[in-house]
Amino acid sequence: MPAHAVPLLQDLIRINTVNPPGDEGQCVAYVERLLSAAGISTKIFGLDDRRTNLIARIPGRGEAPPLLLHAHSDVVGVTGQNWLYPPFDGLLVDGEVWGRGAIDMKGGLAMMLAALLNLRERGESPAGDVVLAVVADEEAGSESGAGFLVREHPELFDDVRYAIGEEGGAGVELGGVRFHPIVVAEKRAAWLRLRLRGAGGHGSRLAPPDATIARLGGVLTALSGVRLPRHPTAAADRMLAALSDALPEPLAAEVARLRHDNVRDAVPSGLPLEEALLLDSVLRHTVNPTVVRASDKINVLPSEITVDLDGRILPGEFTMAGFLREVQDLVGHDGELEVLLEGEKVPADIAEPEFGPFYECLTGVLRKLDPMGVPLPMVTPASTDARLFARLGIRCYGWLPLRLPPGSGHRRLLHVANERVPVDALEFGTDCLTELLLGYR
Ligand SMILES: [Zn+2]
Known part of the structure; x- marks a missing residue:
């Protein structure tokens, strides 16, 4: 049995x-x-x-x-x-x-x-x-x-x-093609805290233009309106190439365009939103504000606000210092950034994914058991x-x-x-x- x-x-x-x-x-x-x-x-x-x-x-x-x-x-x-x-x-x-x-x-x-x-x-x-x-x-x-x-x-x-x-495996359906992802590289965590300080005050009076809350608005707008710069990696490029090879038009062209596109201020078009966001997330470092802490009193203008940022660094040789520079450029030079957690980097000698006999063995199993499916080398934004x-x-x-x-x-x-x-x-x-x-x- x-x-x-x-x-x-x-x-x-x-x-x-x-x-x-x-x-x-x-x-x-x-x-x-x-x-x-x-x-x-x-x-x-x-x-x-x-x-x-x-x-x-x-x-x-x-x-x-x-x-x-x-x-x-x-x-x-x-x-x-x-x-x-x-x-x-x-x-x-x-x-x-x-x-x-x-x-x-x-x-x-x-x-x-x-x-x-x-x-x-x-x-x-x-x-x-x-x-x-x-x-x-x-x-x-x-x-x-x-x-x-x-x-x-x-x-x-x-x-x-x-x-x-x-992380890999679970089939993804795109353009009528069933893909079987094989994760070959992962992003790593870079969790940050941004601290904005300023004069506090009484909630009964008009707040000054540089009040922490006003600056918080600017920071959140910057973080959600613009993406960090594009960085090519061999693994992501191979993923996009495999996708565009297997997809029908016009999706194939959309994905192929992603390989070279460097637009920063909009979500890529032409693909279903969820897939577009996933693909775009592995072409650049990302940062999302997730926790905001300000005053806990309704009548107090906060003298300090912190914003926790879930940041993710691309696989490969990318450093925390480089990532911090990009985030700082995005939020302007207002506020101090503190590193809360940095995910482990894959050792340099195995940082580049290997597509040798073992990888071929995985794709061979998939082709045998699902001849209509397409194995897809994938970079995952998770770790x-x-x-x-x-x-x-x-x-x-x-x-x-x-x-x-x-x-x-x-x-x-x-x-x-x-x-x-x-x-x-x-x-x-x-x-x-x-x-x-x-x-x-
Ligand atoms: Zn899990």
């Missing part, structure tokens, strides 16, 4: 691992029981007992370097969200599994587990060892998850050259645990294939209400991963 991802995902959703607090230990215990029942040995590592990480090693034939599959077991919360079905019941409704984590990323973990169990069941061993890492805390900085493993137990990943994790595993010199690909129905909008359900995944998508993903484990060299 081949293993199926669906019942595994239902079980995983029912284990509440909302982070904070995470409590990923219960999920790890579940995976441990499941794998040991199949004769796969596991080891548990963690900063504390409630937030553990699991490592399983499935021996290979020694003909290829070990391959890492990494999945996070925590999920984001559901507070204030209005769900049609309960988020932690793992219900199967009309061919879809509902619940927090269905896509991000207990669905992916379930597919990995099913693929490993299938391999075991068939009595086949992969070309190299397969290392499965089920990690905690991805949704809140990875400190007790991948960060801890990479820092304290790098030996677990000795000789690993390639890794598969989240995942790949940034941490990359510190060990591991080339990470975001690849959890889900063949989603066209126009279904499942990708938009990450972190919001009604997250769910079609059974078909999970089975397709399990087949892809099984094929990868059997076929990679």
